[in-house]
Amino acid sequence: MESYIDKIKEISKRLLEEGKVDMVVGYRRGSVPTMHQPFFARSKAEVDELVWDSNCGLNLANYITDSQENIGILATGCNSRNIAVHIVEGKVKREQLHIIGIPCKGMIDRHKLSAMAPAPIASIEEDEEKGKVTISGEGFSDTLNKTEVMQENCTLCLHRNPVIYDELVAQEVAEQSKDEVDPHARVKEIEAMSPEDKWAHFDDLLSDCIRCYACRNACPLCYCPLCFVDESHPQWVGKSLDPTDVRTFHFLRAYHCAGRCTDCGACVRSCPVGINVRDFTKKLEKDCMELFGWEAGLTTEQRPPLDTYKPDDPEEFIK
Amino acid sequence: MRVIRIDKSDWDAGVEKLRDTYRLIGPVKEKFYHTFAALEAGQIPDMEYVNSRISPKYAIYPQSEIILSCSLNEDDEDYKIYHEPEDKNYEQKAVLGIRPCDADSFELVRVNFDTEEYKDPYWLRAYESTTFVGLACDSPCPTCFCTSAGSGPYSDKNLDIMLVDKQDHYLAEIITEKGEKLAKAAGWQTEAEEGATDAIDKSRADAESKIKSSVGTENLAKQSLLDLYEATVIWEKPAFACINCGTCTYACPTCWCFDIQDEVHGKESFRIRNWDSCMYPIFTTHASGHNPRGTKLDRVRQRFMHKLKYYVDKYENGIQCTGCGRCVSLCPVNIDIRGICNMMNSYDPESCTCEVTAS
Numbered sequence: 214m215e216s217y218i219d220k221i222k223e224i225s226k227r228l229l230e231e232g233k234v235d236m237v238v239g240y241r242r243g244s245v246p247t248m249h250q251p252f253f254a255r256s257k258a259e260v261d262e263l264v265w266d267s268n269c270g271l272n273l274a275n276y277i278t279d280s281q282e283n284i285g286i287l288a289t290g291c292n293s294r295n296i297a298v299h300i301v302e303g304k305v306k307r308e309q310l311h312i313i314g315i316p317c318k319g320m321i322d323r324h325k326l327s328a329m330a331p332a333p334i335a336s337i338e339e340d341e342e343k344g345k346v347t348i349s350g351e352g353f354s355d356t357l358n359k360t361e362v363m364q365e366n367c368t369l370c371l372h373r374n375p376v377i378y379d380e381l382v383a384q385e386v387a388e389q390s391k392d393e394v395d396p397h398a399r400v401k402e403i404e405a406m407s408p409e410d411k412w413a414h415f416d417d418l419l420s421d422c423i424r425c426y427a428c429r430n431a432c433p434l435c436y437c438p439l440c441f442v443d444e445s446h447p448q449w450v451g452k453s454l455d456p457t458d459v460r461t462f463h464f465l466r467a468y469h470c471a472g473r474c475t476d477c478g479a480c481v482r483s484c485p486v487g488i489n490v491r492d493f494t495k496k497l498e499k500d501c502m503e504l505f506g507w508e509a510g511l512t513t514e515q516r517p518p519l520d521t522y523k524p525d526d527p528e529e530f531i532k
Numbered sequence: 533m534r535v536i537r538i539d540k541s542d543w544d545a546g547v548e549k550l551r552d553t554y555r556l557i558g559p560v561k562e563k564f565y566h567t568f569a570a571l572e573a574g575q576i577p578d579m580e581y582v583n584s585r586i587s588p589k590y591a592i593y594p595q596s597e598i599i600l601s602c603s604l605n606e607d608d609e610d611y612k613i614y615h616e617p618e619d620k621n622y623e624q625k626a627v628l629g630i631r632p633c634d635a636d637s638f639e640l641v642r643v644n645f646d647t648e649e650y651k652d653p654y655w656l657r658a659y660e661s662t663t664f665v666g667l668a669c670d671s672p673c674p675t676c677f678c679t680s681a682g683s684g685p686y687s688d689k690n691l692d693i694m695l696v697d698k699q700d701h702y703l704a705e706i707i708t709e710k711g712e713k714l715a716k717a718a719g720w721q722t723e724a725e726e727g728a729t730d731a732i733d734k735s736r737a738d739a740e741s742k743i744k745s746s747v748g749t750e751n752l753a754k755q756s757l758l759d760l761y762e763a764t765v766i767w768e769k770p771a772f773a774c775i776n777c778g779t780c781t782y783a784c785p786t787c788w789c790f791d792i793q794d795e796v797h798g799k800e801s802f803r804i805r806n807w808d809s810c811m812y813p814i815f816t817t818h819a820s821g822h823n824p825r826g827t828k829l830d831r832v833r834q835r836f837m838h839k840l841k842y843y844v845d846k847y848e849n850g851i852q853c854t855g856c857g858r859c860v861s862l863c864p865v866n867i868d869i870r871g872i873c874n875m876m877n878s879y880d881p882e883s884c885t886c887e888v889t890a891s
Binding site: 243244245248249250251252253271275276324328332333334335350351421423424425426427429430431439443445451452453454455482483484485486487 | 563675777804809
């Protein structure tokens, strides 16, 4: 995807020059391998700082919430779906946006990569044509297949191309079909567990949580002016590391995202202790598919299913 | 200060002996990274580790700590009378294998917990009952900048013992009386051969030369507080990127802020001290609803101004940072304190410009 950058810069400069947008939202080079910084460019000089590669795995829809400006925004498949969710939910207007669509080839999993490296990673290089990633640091240099080090959500992605956009930076990439990948294989594994095993699984999953809320704050869906865990009058949730309170936060957050989550993976990517938050969100994604035939963010015309009432809504889950 | 030699073949047995008189805490690998944990019987600290994911400040200052409790049962004599929980334990403990940067952080936070006016009884008792057995750092990370942050890979100023890894043995500097006592309890008493101090000095120089990144701090005290406060060129871009999570503050060895909460569980009430974070909007929200740090920019600026300006001015003790690099490597949006410190240090209020460094 590094080959996209020239086109990204060309489009961004044109949009700023023509006055179509006030800023372009993208990434600039990070100081740490695998990490780029969300960034806005208001001038041609700033556009030259933009980067694009497989380390742009956050969700830029998070940076346009409630904005009043005209914005050019880089958008992969999942990012564009969250922009669609934002439009439906009134967090931004379609006409404010010029969506620069990015056919996505998947992002690198920074947690997996650092766990695989024998020492801290000092640099990372990607050979796009060969699909290889080379990491190096003190006393080592390893070349890996990108498919091995991709974020899990990217390996399961069925919407790599943007679903809404104004222009694309390159030709669309081939989409995976449900025959090739089962996006819910892991959910099914957990569903098949006994209640005791399930309990143990979620207990272990959340045992490292430090309640930094990086998962919530990296998520474009979590835009509430005051999150329920932060309310103090009344106070719904305790603030210590009591497991009940930690679980309450994660369970409720996941439910708030049901039918809205696009599995962009920003929550997992942001977590400093590597919790696979997607074990929750993916289950609700599956439920929404089975109960309502719904995938989030594919349209700007319809509100998400848990946000609406229809006489023929399925009821099995509340019986 | 004397130097002893601990053969690695004697290490495990020494650690076992320490259990008679110390509660032990050390680095262990849980899942895919290291954490400092209470060492259970037979468990040996993993001294091959690089550093713990989250700083070991929680060995002294836990993320959630019950400081008082009381009964809510009207029949009890102490109904609604708060007292310290009986399971508070300030018997001596030892933290094994702590890195010098993390040990140095306790000195920086002590100015907050131990003042003439106020003495924090929880932090102080925990700190004073602890013996720190440090492990000098020979393989610093690319994100480390301790040597320019008042610390260093061999900084021994806040350790009781400092171990230097020499493959089949450790050379151990016994720095304090506490250290002397611990070495005796472990049965580590072999004097090091002549030249050990020189060997440590050489390792120190080698390790320091491996630290490739640095921050400039020499102008921070001279800079005008208000100029830095108003320097949009420093704050605008990081404030945009920041998601206001608490990762940096919770991972940091020198962030000390906390919140006090009362919780009721059944017929018992608990007063709990929890870490808090200046990144959170509710950290400063007043009861009236007004928030003096109402924007993301206010909060990002606060964290860096506190560490790199207010602290510097108030305590004249350098920056409130030991250069451990955790916030750099863990920040989900790559906000890098090194770059921000360099911008603050080089800011020119006349031209409203500063030097932008790669990290």
